[in-house]
Amino acid sequence: MIASSRLVLAALPDIPLIREGDDLPGLILEGLARASIDLQDNDLLAVAQKIISKAEGRSMDLRNVQPSLKAEQIAAETQKDARLVEMILKESVKILRMRKKLIIVEHRLGYVCANAGIDSSNVREMDDNESMAGEQSNFVLLLPEDPDKSARALRDGIRRSAQINVGVLIIDSHGRAFRQGSIGVAIGIAGLPGLLDLRGTLDLFGKTLLTTQVGIADEIASAASVLMGEAAEKQPVVHIRGFPHVLREGSAKELIRIKERDLFRQ
Amino acid sequence: MIASSRLVLAALPDIPLIREGDDLPGLILEGLARASIDLQDNDLLAVAQKIISKAEGRSMDLRNVQPSLKAEQIAAETQKDARLVEMILKESVKILRMRKKLIIVEHRLGYVCANAGIDSSNVREMDDNESMAGEQSNFVLLLPEDPDKSARALRDGIRRSAQINVGVLIIDSHGRAFRQGSIGVAIGIAGLPGLLDLRGTLDLFGKTLLTTQVGIADEIASAASVLMGEAAEKQPVVHIRGFPHVLREGSAKELIRIKERDLFRQ
Numbered sequence: 195m196i197a198s199s200r201l202v203l204a205a206l207p208d209i210p211l212i213r214e215g216d217d218l219p220g221l222i223l224e225g226l227a228r229a230s231i232d233l234q235d236n237d238l239l240a241v242a243q244k245i246i247s248k249a250e251g252r253s254m255d256l257r258n259v260q261p262s263l264k265a266e267q268i269a270a271e272t273q274k275d276a277r278l279v280e281m282i283l284k285e286s287v288k289i290l291r292m293r294k295k296l297i298i299v300e301h302r303l304g305y306v307c308a309n310a311g312i313d314s315s316n317v318r319e320m321d322d323n324e325s326m327a328g329e330q331s332n333f334v335l336l337l338p339e340d341p342d343k344s345a346r347a348l349r350d351g352i353r354r355s356a357q358i359n360v361g362v363l364i365i366d367s368h369g370r371a372f373r374q375g376s377i378g379v380a381i382g383i384a385g386l387p388g389l390l391d392l393r394g395t396l397d398l399f400g401k402t403l404l405t406t407q408v409g410i411a412d413e414i415a416s417a418a419s420v421l422m423g424e425a426a427e428k429q430p431v432v433h434i435r436g437f438p439h440v441l442r443e444g445s446a447k448e449l450i451r452i453k454e455r456d457l458f459r460q
Numbered sequence: 461m462i463a464s465s466r467l468v469l470a471a472l473p474d475i476p477l478i479r480e481g482d483d484l485p486g487l488i489l490e491g492l493a494r495a496s497i498d499l500q501d502n503d504l505l506a507v508a509q510k511i512i513s514k515a516e517g518r519s520m521d522l523r524n525v526q527p528s529l530k531a532e533q534i535a536a537e538t539q540k541d542a543r544l545v546e547m548i549l550k551e552s553v554k555i556l557r558m559r560k561k562l563i564i565v566e567h568r569l570g571y572v573c574a575n576a577g578i579d580s581s582n583v584r585e586m587d588d589n590e591s592m593a594g595e596q597s598n599f600v601l602l603l604p605e606d607p608d609k610s611a612r613a614l615r616d617g618i619r620r621s622a623q624i625n626v627g628v629l630i631i632d633s634h635g636r637a638f639r640q641g642s643i644g645v646a647i648g649i650a651g652l653p654g655l656l657d658l659r660g661t662l663d664l665f666g667k668t669l670l671t672t673q674v675g676i677a678d679e680i681a682s683a684a685s686v687l688m689g690e691a692a693e694k695q696p697v698v699h700i701r702g703f704p705h706v707l708r709e710g711s712a713k714e715l716i717r718i719k720e721r722d723l724f725r726q
Contacts, residue, residue: 373717
């Protein structure tokens with residue numbers, strides 16, 4: 195723990211709509227300049243998964259998807275688009291729970307999440323001029339192929355351009371067992387710990403803490419998510435100063451509980 | 461959503477160790493003064509559950525607890541102190557899962573949490589001078605009787621003394637199904653929303669969001685938890701400016717998923 199009493203989060207203004215192939219490190223450095231933020235070593239950058247996926251071309255036109263029989267069956271059961279269900283199955287290892295409009299899966303990346311993290315909001319039809327208001331889009335957005343790798347690429351790009359060593363988090367919103375409301379979580383990280391292991395450290399009165407592991411990257415993700423918002427806020431990049439821990443290489447996989455140690459997954 | 465691009469969190473310095481009956485609003489206002497923070501309407505104050513419980517006298521001497529037969533049986537099964545298990549049972553509605561050293565319950569307040577939120581770290585033996593290093597304490601700390609009420613009392617106390625209208629969150633750390641690491645959550649709130657309901661709002665491209673509810677108080681709790689830390693950081697109160705939503709009366713109960721709508725509780 196580094197002594198720190200202030201954590202300052204700033205959403206970068208006027209980040210443009212992102213398209214496949216866009217130079218995210220460059221656009222983020224421009225956003226920092228617009229916000230008059232002088233990037234420093236040990237700063238963090240939290241980036242919404244959606245713009246990473248868009249830059250990486252993870253948008254998918256459902257008109258090109260042929261649902262399998264299994265997808266058709268699940269679609270009927272859950273009242274979802276069979277083509278979307280087909281993509282959910284392709285992105286998942288296992289279906290854990292289903293109900294109307296909701297399929298909770300173990301994603302191929304290890305997360306337990308709804309609908310395999312596939313998003314149909316804030317995805318524009320790239321080649322189409324038809325009005326979208328109120329209509330179901332044919333376009334959906336998949337999670338990045340490898341969000342840790344995406345985070346490392348962004349961190350490395352910033353380092354190359356600005357000679358500054360930052361930590362990067364890629365943020366998605368997950369629903370939760372037992373609690374209402376989605377919260378921001380880290381699905382990819384580079385250059386910061388995912389988990390802090392405090393087992394063996396002493397508390398205020400010199401007693402040894404027995405079990406405490408802190409999901410620090412998820413806590414930062416939730417903090418950044420407050421500014422990112424969910425609907426039309428257009429603030430997909432948040433700069434964070436004052437992270438009170440030493441930066442190290444890390445992985446969002448630290449935050450995934452393997453199913454053998456999970457008491458609720460079955 | 462109020463336009464906001466900055467969220468600033470500051471831990472208040474030198475909050476003293478709290479004892480039963482202490483004047484928390486007064487101590488927090490003194491801490492704000494020490495930090496040169498000029499409290500404003502719409503600011504938030506996040507307070508660690510431990511100091512609320514201590515001020516409310518929720519410390520319990522296990523030497524006065526007589527375990528039931530059921531508690532003895534569960535203690536043998538989980539290798540926990542039978543007197544502690546007795547208190548866990550008293551604070552709970554139902555045991556959901558057990559394993560060595562861990563009992564996951566539905567707390568009488570509705571949360572699903574480990575060991576009924578009962579904490580034995582950072583609890584000093586008030587009447588005893590023996591050294592604590594490495595020893596199991598006889599003292600444990602229960603959650604507040606009614607954390608929403610505790611939050612309202614703190615909010616009202618601040619308003620009476622300083623004529624400022626703030627939101628208050630009482631923060632605990634919870635483990636999670638599916639993900640490693642505990643994160644800060646809001647177990648009591650006053651004067652801010654627990655849950656934001658964005659269903660029916662429009663996304664960037666004019667499409668209606670169908671399912672988004674955001675656990676905004678939990679996101680703020682996680683943000684504050686980054687500065688509070690878990691071990692010896694002694695930063696139990698965090699001031700937050702820039703919350704991008706309209707304050708309203710709220711309850712941490714908004715964040716609790718009732719078991720009938722929970723796909724993983726059984």
